[in-house]
Amino acid sequence: MLAPHPDDEVFGCGGAIAAHVRAGVPVHVVILTDGALFGDASTRANESLAAARLLGSGVPDLWGLADSNMCYSEELVQRLVDKIVSTGADLIYAPSPLELHPDHRQTTMLAVEAARRVAQPVRLAFYEVGAPLRPNVLLDITDLLELKDAAMRCFESQLSQQDYLNQIRALNKYRSYTLPREVLAAEAFWVLSARDLDQTAFTGLSMFASPGICADPNTSRKSMPLVSILIRSMDRDCLAEAMDSVALQTYPHIEVVVAAARPGHRPLPAKCGPFPLRLVQTDAPLLRSRAANQAMAQAKGDLLLFLDDDDWLMPGHIARLAHALAGQPHALAAYTGISLVDAKGRPMGQTFELPFDAIRQMAGNLTPIHAVLFRSEVLAQGCRFDEALDRYEDWDFWLQLARLAPMVHLPGVSAVYRIHDSSGVHIDAGPTGAAAAVVYQKWASEWTPQQIGQMMLRVWTHPQLEARLEDTRLQLTGTEQRLKLAENAAIQDKQVMSQQNQEIRVLSERIDDLSVSLAKLEYDLAALFDSHSWRITRPLRWVAQLMRNRARAR
DSSP states (O other), rough: OEEEEETTHHHHHHHHHHHHTTEEEEOOOEEEEOGGGGGGGGHHHHHHHHHHHHTTTTOEEEEEEOOOOOOOOHHHHHHHHHHHHHHOOOOEEEEETOOSSSSHHHHHHHHHHHHOSSSSEEEEEEEEEEEOOOEEEEEEOOOHHHHHHHHHHHHHHTTTTSSSSHHHHHHHHTTTSSOOTTTOOEEEEEEEEEGGGGGGSSSOOOOOTTTTTTOOTOOOOGGSSOOEEEEEEOOOTTTTHHHHHTTOOEEEEEOEEEEESSSSSSOOOOOTTTEEEEEEOOOSSOHHHHHHHHHHHHHOOOOOEOOOOEEEEEETHHHHOOOOHHHHOOOEEEEEEEEEEEETOEEEEEEEOOOOOOHHHHOOOOGGGGEEEEEGGGGGTOOOOOOOOOHHHHHHHHHHHHHHSSEEEOOOOEEEEOOGGGGGGTOOOTTTSSHHHHHHHHHHHOHHHHHHHHHHHHHHHHHHHHHHHHHHHHHHHHHHHHHHHHHHHHHHHHHHHHHHHHHHHHHHHHHHHHHHHHHHHHHHHHHHHHHHHHHHHHHHHHHHHHHHHHHHHH
16 A cells, blocks of 8 residues: 555545455555655654554554655665565555646556566556546445544644545545445545556556556557667766666657676666666776767667766657657657756756757767767668767767768757766867867868868858847847836836726725715605605695686686
C-alpha cells in the first residue's frame, strides 16, 4: 500500500485496508513523504500510526522523503522493488495516474516501474483521492464505514485545514451510484496486471502514467525508431542524475549504452527506468573521442544522442527531437536549445539557442553534445569522432554532419548543460584557445575558397552588422520608452476612471436616496387624500345640487 503523504492510505483505500485485514491478508503500508509542508512531520506520522492501529494494518514504513519535492529516481525504484520482494506482495495500491498532486504522480511512476521489474507476478490497484478515476473495480465498504470514519478522524491536523472527512465520504457515496440500493458507500480502483503495463497506453487514458509509456494508443512502441542514448562515463556520482533524466523520457523506444572511460567502472543495473541498459567496460583509460566511438559501435538505434554523465535531459527532450526528424526525413540531425547551470545545478540565466548557420558552425562550437539527435546512417558515410582530439571533438563531429546536410533547429530548451571546472573542457576554451586552433588546422584544408570567403565576409561586414545591431537596440530602447509612457498614461487614465466611477457611485447613491424619499412622499400624499376625500367631495355634491335646483326654478 503506497501513500505519498500520511493520510492518503486511509482517505484513498482505508476500506480496502480494513477488508484485507478482516480477511486475514497481511497489509504493508509505505508512506513516502513526511507531510511536513502542511503540518508537523512527527504529528502526521503519529496520526498515521493511530489510524493503522484502528485498521489493524500494523506499523507503516515511513520513508521520510521531502514533502512536495519527491522525484522519480532509480534509487527509489530499486528500494520499492526490494520492499515488494521482501514482503511477497502480489497487489500494490498506488495513487491514480489522474491525481493532481505531483507527489501522487511521482508515486504512481515509481509503482509502475517497480511492478514491471519484480520477477513475481503482481497487480496494481490505482486509487483515487484528489481526482476521480475510471474504475474497473468497486469495493462495497458499507459495513466498514464507521471504521474508516474513525481512522480518518485520526488526522486531526489535516481535518482542521480542510473538510476531507465529508469530501471523502461524498466520493465514497458517489461510487455507490451503480451498485445496489443497500450499498451506501464504495471505494473505486483501477486494477491491472504488470503485463498490462507493456501496452502502448493504459485503457481509457490518453496520458503518460509512467516514463516510457506512450500516450497515443494508435502508436506501437516498436513501430517508432529506436533511440540509443550514449553516455560516456567517468563513474562519477553525477551519473545517477543523468540516468534518472533518461528514465523519465516520455519517448517510449530507447536503449541506454554507457561507455566506461576508465577501468573498474562500478556495475550498473540492466534497466534505466523502463529502458534496457548496457555497460561497456574498458581495460584502459579512454579519451573522450575514443569513448564516444566505442559507444556508437555498441548502439543498435536508428537515432543516436550523446549525454555526458554530468548533464541531464528534460522529460520531453528525445520525443521533441525524434518528432522533428520524423517530419523531415531528408535531414540527418536535429538539435534544440540547452540551458546552462553552474556546478551546483543553479541556473546561470544563459542558453545555447541559435538557428543553424553553417558559417557560424565553422567559426566555433555553439552546440552542446546532448543537444543533437542524429541518424545512425551517418556512420556509414564516414562520420566518426576524431580520436586525435580530446576537446572540441563534438564540434569536429558537427562539422562532419553539416558537410552532409544542414542540421534542423528545433526552437525551445529541453536539456541542461553543467559548467564546472572538474570537467576540464573549459580550460583554454574559446575561438582563440589551443583546442580551437587544432580544429581550425584540421579543417583548413577541407574548407573551400567559397567557405573561407564567406567567413571573411562575416569579418569585414562585422562593423556594419554591429551598427545595425546598435540601431536596433536604439529602436528597441525608444519603443520601450514609448511603451512605458503609454503604460503610465494608461495608469493615469485608470486612476481618472476610478475617480469618475467613485463619483458616479456617490451620485447613484444620492439618486437612490431621493427615489426612496419621493416614493415615501407619494405614499404619504396618497394616504392623505384617502383620509380627507369626504371633506372635498361633500361640498362639491352640495354645489351641484344647488345648481340643479336653480335650473328647475327657471
